[in-house]
Amino acid sequence: MPRPFTPKVVTASALLEGDVVYMTPDNRWSRYLAEAEVIEYEPHAQIRLLDAEMQPDQVVGPYLADVRFGANGPEPAHFREAFRMKGPSNYAHGKQEQA
């Protein structure tokens, strides 16, 4: 039995600000994980990653990040992604500042 596929989102850093962004179902880059397209099928994930890599004018270093489903949509599966989604813990900077 192959291992079940963990749901994923495409994430990257915005070219101009370096801010964390997520790819949406309608091909935008959102600052919010809640708006991300959650991918549940591996071949589709690879295609969406290729789509992201075709946008070097907007983002840097796109990759697939694991998520799980929560009450308000996708949530980070790993603490690194949780920090990326929120911002640093020593100051209320980054996304938590804009929220």
Add this chain to the structure above:
Amino acid sequence: MYHYNAFDRAFVAERSAQFRAQVERRIDGSLTEKEFKPLRLMNGLYLQLHAYMLRVAIPYGTLNSAQMLQLAMIAERWDKGYGHFTTRQNIQYNWPKLRDVPDILDALAEVGLHAIQTSGNTIRNVTADHFAGAAADEVADPRPMAELIRQWSTDHPEFQFLPRKFKIAVTGSPNDRAVTAAHDIGLRIISRGGDIGYCVLVGGGLGRTPMIGKVLADFVPEADVLPYLESIVAVYNLLGRRDNKYKARIKITVHETGIDEIRRLVEREFTARKVAFTGIDQEWLAGIRAQFAPPVFERDAAAAFNATYAAQPAFRAFVDTNVAEHRQPGYAIVSISLKSHGATPGDATAAQMRVMADLAKTYAHDELRISHEQNVILPHVPKRHLATIHAALHRADLATANIGLISDIIACPGMDYCALATARSIPIAQEIATRFEALKVEHDVGPLKIKISGCINACGHHHVGHIGILGLDRAGAENYQITLGGDGTEDAVIGARAGPGFGAREIVPAVERLVFAYLDLRTSPEETFLDTYRRLGMAPFKAALYGRGEASVNAA
């Protein structure tokens, strides 16, 4: 201190203009990220977890007030109002925007600073003893040689694509405050029969394979130092491994090749290279040294100090902890702690930078230093000004009397900022500091160096902490390993791993158990944590951490 000449100014301005054009071409799509990345890294611009990060070199940690004021201006105008001073005596800005970076580089160039070679496989910012030129125990000021090395290594055409990054540190004192044994090359100025020479260590480094540097040459005359360094780097450039980045540092080259063979190769190279050095470097060195002439020290610099010291307990505590002996009678070296309890180690706000700059300019011969321990130093302070300086620092939340104590923690940015990190460092440092402040035992515990790294690359120097903490990702959770007995001084030792790691909630109580075990075990308050560890070894500390025979209980 050194001031840029016309050549320096033109060079830095040209590099800044080049980078401006490179940024424009990246934004308009002419350059791919793959093409742009090495260009931005050559100029110190990283892409981190939440934003770009600009690492600015502070050569051998020396600044004047105008430079510090400019760092403050940059923090306010293009960042979030603060900067982070690092273990490499640099400053990092955590939030610059790509379009602004060329303007920041221009602003740096205005005051003789740059970000060149703060990344990449090049010779990085040369570090030095932060008490250089002031320390009572100093043989000679290491900064003229450090500046000569900076000029030689900057844009050195042979050494722009080394197998891996390359770090050089210089000390002029027998008490090594520059951690020279943990650098690719460590230089120690020594006096032999009245002659000044350099003991050259090679192959030190922390990271995933920590090693203490080995003596390659015990006395290199000053005139031979630059060709000798060039020979070392040239040998490494050809011999160093390029097949595996984890085995590419010179420490591995030395380990695999053997120090005797490296010495033979370097000496053969030296014979050939020495002839190319026609003496111009020594002329340059003499010119540089003239710029590092000591300030004109004032007479009666200590007037009224003793009376104030006796009368004011808070001031006395600050002096006892944060003030070191100066070579000049009546003078002192002041360490300004960037570790107020609960603050982020190494961070200073723009307002704090301005306070420190103003104090340096008004009272302390216009000099500041950044220490690898992430504090700021006023190296030349007439003792009569100490009380005024202390009061001003107190108003700016900069008068914490904790230098060398348990809350004077080195911490790398960790996973709060760094893209390489495997766990956070800053909150652990904050929590340890506030915990021991609440317990009110910090001064009773005495000298104790805690150093925290958020990944195996060891920017937080955990291997040479008396207590070292390494943050790792273990099965998707932050986990912290403890090492004990490390030492970054002239008797450098790599700490030994205590056992299984602790979860984020368990690590601070574990440190607390260690410290209280030490208080029980020491023979007297004069026996430091490190002394006690050396006398008794790991066993009693391991028992304090894990319980006797229960080493796995706390394993995460």
